[in-house]
Amino acid sequence: MPLELTTVADDSATFHDGLAVDQLDDLQPGTEHAHRGITFTTLPRPSGTLRCRLATVNDVHFGEWEAGRIDDRAEGPIKRPPAGSAPYPETMNRAAAAEMAAADLAAVVVKGDLTNDGTDEEFAAFEDCYRVPFGDRLHVVRGNHDAYRGQDVYAGDQWIDLPGVAVALLDTAIPFSATGHVTQAQLDWLDAGAAASTVPVLVMGHHQQWTGGKRSRDYFGIDPDASEALSAVMLRRPAIVAYTAGHTHRHRVRWIGERVPSIEVGCVKDFPGTWAEYRVYDGGILQVVHRMSSSEALKWSEECRDLYSDFGVDYASYALGTLAERCFALSFR
Secondary structure (H helix, E strand, C coil): CCCEEEEECCCCEEEEECCEEEEECCCCCCCEEEECCEEEECCCCCCCCEEEEEEEECCCCECCCCECCCCCCCCCCCECCCCCCCCHHHHHHHHHHHHHHCCCCCEEEEECCCECCCCHHHHHHHHHHHHHHHHHHEEEECCHHHCCCCCCCCCCCEEEEECCEEEEECCCECCCCCCECCCHHHHHHHHHHHHHCCCCEEEECCCCCCCCCCCCCCCCCECHHHHHHHHHHHHHCCCEEEEEECCCCCCEEEEECCCEEEEECCCCCCCCCEEEEEEEECCEEEEEEEECCCHHHHHHHHHCCCCCHHHCCCHHHHHHCCHHHCCEEECCC
8 A cells, every 4th residue: 555644733734655654743823744755745834722622433343343345235334353363442442532632632432333232232342441541531422333233332412511612412323224314402502502601512423414415314414403403503693603413423524514524433342443632722623543563453453455356345435535524623703
C-alpha cells in the first residue's frame, strides 16, 4: 500500500505505511509541512484556552467473530483471526482504550453497537475493556446491535457537562430494528438544553441522519421525518455545533443548511480502526481522528481493507473517507 496520511492535528501528523507508523510531533498549527513526498497543512488552532479533550468510539462489536459477513451469504470476503488468536474486537478495542487512556481526556463517549448480539457476556466484555480505564468518565448509549431482541441496556438520553462544552447523547435505537429514530420528546429535551446552554453543544447518537435523497421509513439511519426535525433544532439553536454518529462504519461529513455538520465516525472493529478526539478551545473545537497504531491492531485492520469486495465495494475508500472528513475545525455560530 502507498504511504497514507491518516491524521492531521494542530500540532502533529500520523502516516501509515502498511504496519509501519511515522508520527510527527511538535508541529506548528496552521502551517504547511512535507513528509516523504506528501505535503499537508496542520489544523489551525482555535483561539483561547484549551478547555478539555474528549473522545468517542462506536461500532466496537464485542462478541463478533466474523468480519465482512452479511446475513447468511457466502460472499465477502469473510475474515476471521487465526486459530488461537484473541477475538478481533478484543484486539481492536484494547488498542483503542490504551491510546485513549494515554491522552488527557475529560470523557469517553461510546456511541452504540457495543456488542454483536446484546448478550450479558458481550456487555460484560465491553465493560471490562472500557469501564476499568475510564470509570465515571465513560458515557455510553446503545446501538441497534444492542437492542435487536428488545434489550434496554444503556437506553436513554444523557446530558454531559464538561469544561467548555456539553454533550447531548441521544438514544436513537429502535428495539428489534436496525434503523433509527428520535422522538418529539427527545427533540424537546435537546431543544430546551441547547437553548439554556452557556457553552457549545455537541449532539451525539448511534444512527446517522438522513440529509436528502429518496425518502423511506426504512432508511438505514434516522428516518427522514425525524432527521428533518433534528436538523430544525440544530439550525434553530446556535449553541449546537455538530451532530456526530456511527453506524455506517465510515468517515463522512454532510451539512445541514450549510451551517451545521452532520458527521459519521468509522468503526473500531476493522478497517481503518479509529477513534475520534475533540479538542475544545474557547474559540472552536477540533475533530482529530486517530487510527489505532499497535502492531496487532494494524495487522488486523490491514487484513480488512478488502471487506465486501465480492459486492463491488471499495471498502478502504468508503471507510477511511477523506482527510478533510476526519480532521477539521468546528466553528461556533
